[in-house]
Amino acid sequence: MAKENQKELPNSTRLPEFGSIIDIGGTRCMPTITEELLLHEPAGRRVLSVVTLSDYHGLQLWSKLTHSPTYYQTSDEILLLKKYAAEISNFIVPGSVIVDIGSGGLRKVMPLLDEIEAREMTIFYFALDLCKEWLEESLKALTSRYTHVQCFALWGSFTDGLEWIKQFTGPKVYLSLGSTLCNNIIPVASKGLKLWADSMAPGDVMLLGYDSNLNEEKVRESYITSDGEFDNFIRHGMEHSNSLLKRDWYKPEDWELSREAEFQIEPPALVHRFVFRAQRDIKDEVLGLDFKQDERIICYESFKYPTNILRRQFSLAGLREKASWKSPASDIYEFLLVRD
Ligand SMILES: C[S@@+](CC[C@H](N)C(=O)[O-])C[C@H]1O[C@@H](n2cnc3c(N)ncnc32)[C@H](O)[C@@H]1O
Numbered sequence: 001m002a003k004e005n006q007k008e009l010p011n012s013t014r015l016p017e018f019g020s021i022i023d024i025g026g027t028r029c030m031p032t033i034t035e036e037l038l039l040h041e042p043a044g045r046r047v048l049s050v051v052t053l054s055d056y057h058g059l060q061l062w063s064k065l066t067h068s069p070t071y072y073q074t075s076d077e078i079l080l081l082k083k084y085a086a087e088i089s090n091f092i093v094p095g096s097v098i099v100d101i102g103s104g105g106l107r108k109v110m111p112l113l114d115e116i117e118a119r120e121m122t123i124f125y126f127a128l129d130l131c132k133e134w135l136e137e138s139l140k141a142l143t144s145r146y147t148h149v150q151c152f153a154l155w156g157s158f159t160d161g162l163e164w165i166k167q168f169t170g171p172k173v174y175l176s177l178g179s180t181l182c183n184n185i186i187p188v189a190s191k192g193l194k195l196w197a198d199s200m201a202p203g204d205v206m207l208l209g210y211d212s213n214l215n216e217e218k219v220r221e222s223y224i225t226s227d228g229e230f231d232n233f234i235r236h237g238m239e240h241s242n243s244l245l246k247r248d249w250y251k252p253e254d255w256e257l258s259r260e261a262e263f264q265i266e267p268p269a270l271v272h273r274f275v276f277r278a279q280r281d282i283k284d285e286v287l288g289l290d291f292k293q294d295e296r297i298i299c300y301e302s303f304k305y306p307t308n309i310l311r312r313q314f315s316l317a318g319l320r321e322k323a324s325w326k327s328p329a330s331d332i333y334e335f336l337l338v339r340d
Pocket residue numbers: 033050051053054074101102103104105108128129130156157158159176177178179180
């Protein structure tokens with residue numbers, strides 16, 4: 001469905017048809033990311049990349065989990081965005097390109113887009129994520145809802161998104177909702193944030209949502225569902241890695257799945273993670289994998305950094321905080337950041 005009023009961005013970049021999914025690298029990115037993390041032990045840790053959870057089935061499972069009553073991360077951030085949508089929108093100028101970095105389910109961004117639509121501001125919204133079918137399906141809810149907010153999707157990785165964004169000279173808004181950026185060990189998180197920060201020009205803004213809840217029980221409970229669906233979601237990542245790596249290296253009976261929550265001292269954080277532990281020695285010579293019994297693979301790790309640690313990350317990335325908002329329900333924040 002093409003919109004009548006606007007087919008071009010302010011810098012004369014021709015837009016594809018309204019509602020399009022733009023392939024900026026989607027066909028090739030997932031196996032590469034999986035290999036990098038699982039096979040090369042960055043920072044000495046074996047990590048199953050979250051991208052293994054980002055196929056259609058994984059995102060469907062995840063989306064269902066975000067509705068579970070204890071999963072406060074989505075509901076509390078939505079409350080924040082509903083309450084402060086007007087204040088946040090004051091920082092967005094007409095004609096902006098909005099890139100939603102790791103857009104996931106789009107119901108979270110809706111309060112903000114609703115406010116922009118109500119102001120009759122033309123903006124160009126691009127949802128960036130890894131699964132084409134998922135993007136197609138979730139974008140439909142937006143294209144039928146908005147006229148002034150022109151919606152598109154970018155199918156690809158963050159690296160692809162960073163390359164794609166270079167073509168725009170007009171105002172940009174980066175959205176990182178749901179702790180998408182900064183949720184990692186500090187060296188990795190800082191590197192990721194800095195890449196986006198470096199692509200910002202004066203006048204661009206980043207809205208970064210982060211979960212800083214340090215209540216261990218609340219956090220633990222949020223990753224448990226009575227029907228075991230959270231575990232199924234995590235196990236799906238391992239199963240999916242078999243097809244991404246084109247080797248049936250993962251056999252469920254070889255791996256015990258558990259969860260951990262701990263307070264990390266330096267830098268302070270409450271960390272929750274799922275852990276796969278090898279039940280016997282496991283070798284795959286083709287992939288170069290060699291696990292001894294009891295060795296671990298970390299999956300879906302959540303770092304709940306207090307706000308002072310986050311602010312340190314912002315400043316190391318060259319970002320300055322212009323405003324922040326807190327969820328009425330818990331320690332979930334939205335930070336409005338600009339380049340120093
Ligand atoms: C924690 S979820 C957050 C989703 C949404 N922003 C929210 O707040 O509900 C992170 C999202 O980022 C996507 N993602 C993770 N790594 C990615 C990567 N390297 N490139 C593109 N998308 C990625 C995942 O598929 C997932 O949808």
